[in-house]
Amino acid sequence: MSISVLGAGAFGTALAITLANARPDITLWARDDSAVESMCTERVNALRLPDAHLPEALGITSDLTKACQAEIILLVIPTQRLAAFLETNAALFAGKILVACCKGVDLATGLGPTATIKSKVPSATACVLTGPSFAVDIAAGLPTALTLAGPSESLKDIQSELSTPALRLYRTSDVTGAELGGALKNVIAIACGAAIGAGYGESARAAVMTRGYAEIQRLAIALGAEPKTLAGLSGFGDLTLTCTSQRSRNYSFGYAIGAQTSFDPNQTVEGAKTAEAVSNLAQKHGIDMPITRVVAAILANKLNIKDAMEALLARPLKEE
Known part of the structure; x- marks a missing residue:
C-alpha cells in the first residue's frame, strides 16, 4: 500500500x-x-x-x-x-x-x-x-x-x-490507553521541566514523574484503558523520555516557565492545551489530578511555580 x-x-x-x-x-x-x-x-x-x-x-x-x-x-x-x-x-x-x-x-x-x-x-x-x-x-x-x-x-x-x-x-x-498515555505524559513533562527550571532538583522531578504516572493511570483506566498499555511504550516509555530530555519540547517549555526564560513560540507544545482539556475531563469524571490541575493553572497565569510547588507539597499525607 x-x-x-x-x-x-x-x-x-x-x-x-x-x-x-x-x-x-x-x-x-x-x-x-x-x-x-x-x-x-x-x-x-x-x-x-x-x-x-x-x-x-x-x-x-x-x-x-x-x-x-x-x-x-x-x-x-x-x-x-x-x-x-x-x-x-x-x-x-x-x-x-x-x-x-x-x-x-x-x-x-x-x-x-x-x-x-x-x-x-x-x-x-x-x-x-x-x-x-x-x-x-x-x-x-x-x-x-x-x-x-x-x-x-x-x-x-x-x-x-x-x-x-x-x-x-x-x-x-487499546486506542484509549495509547492515546491517553501519549497525551497525558506531555502535561507531566511540562511539570517536570518547570521543577528543574525553578531549581527544585532531580529528586523533585522523580517525584513529579512518579505521581504524574499515577494520575495518568487514574484517568486512563477510568476511561477504559488497559493497565498494561499504560506500562508500555505509549505510557511509561513515552513518559520517561519526555520528562528527562532537553530535546522534549514539552519539557523544555516547562523548563522555560520554571527558569522564567523565553521559549520559541513557533514550537508546537501539545501539552499546553492538553493540560486544560484534561483538567476539564478529570473534573467531569471526578478524577483527582493535582499535577495536571496545577499545570493548567500555571499556564492560565492563575498560579506561579513557587505557589504551585507549595500547593502540591501541602497535600494530605496518605498511603502511596
Whole structure:
C-alpha cells in the first residue's frame, strides 16, 4: 500500500525519511509551496530538520489531492488543528486508512485523535501512532519503537506497512490507553521541566514523574484503558523520555516557565492545551489530578511555580 505523510514539521519529515529509505512509494505533503520547492531542490528540510537528507525516492508535494491518493495517510497535524483539517478535506480522506501522529486531547470536544477522525470521516479506518521518539533519531535511522493502536481486524497489515528496519511498531487495539498515555505524559513533562527550571532538583522531578504516572493511570483506566498499555511504550516509555530530555519540547517549555526564560513560540507544545482539556475531563469524571490541575493553572497565569510547588507539597499525607 502506498503511504503519504501529511505535515512537513520535524516529526512528519522524519517519518517520511525513514519510510522512504525502506520503500519507494512515499510522499511528503507540505502546505507551503516555497518550502516544497526548496526541499525538492536541496533535498533537506532546512527549517525543521536541517541535518537530515531527504531520500531521492521521496516524493514531495504541496498538492493535497495528489498526496491523498495514497492508501495509508499519516496525519502529522497538531491535535488542536486536526478536526478543522479533516472537516475541510473530508472528501479526500473518505475510505482511507488514517493514522494520527499527534498526541493530545481536543480542547473543544474532549476527543482524542482517533475519535476526532471518526467524527469527521466516518468511513475512514482510524489509528494512532504514538510512543517515545525524537524526530532527529528517527531521521538518522536510530532504533525506535512505537505503539500503533487501532481496530484489530486491520492492524497487523498496517503495522507491517509502516515498519522499517529501524522503526519497530508494536500493535494494540487499546486506542484509549495509547492515546491517553501519549497525551497525558506531555502535561507531566511540562511539570517536570518547570521543577528543574525553578531549581527544585532531580529528586523533585522523580517525584513529579512518579505521581504524574499515577494520575495518568487514574484517568486512563477510568476511561477504559488497559493497565498494561499504560506500562508500555505509549505510557511509561513515552513518559520517561519526555520528562528527562532537553530535546522534549514539552519539557523544555516547562523548563522555560520554571527558569522564567523565553521559549520559541513557533514550537508546537501539545501539552499546553492538553493540560486544560484534561483538567476539564478529570473534573467531569471526578478524577483527582493535582499535577495536571496545577499545570493548567500555571499556564492560565492563575498560579506561579513557587505557589504551585507549595500547593502540591501541602497535600494530605496518605498511603502511596
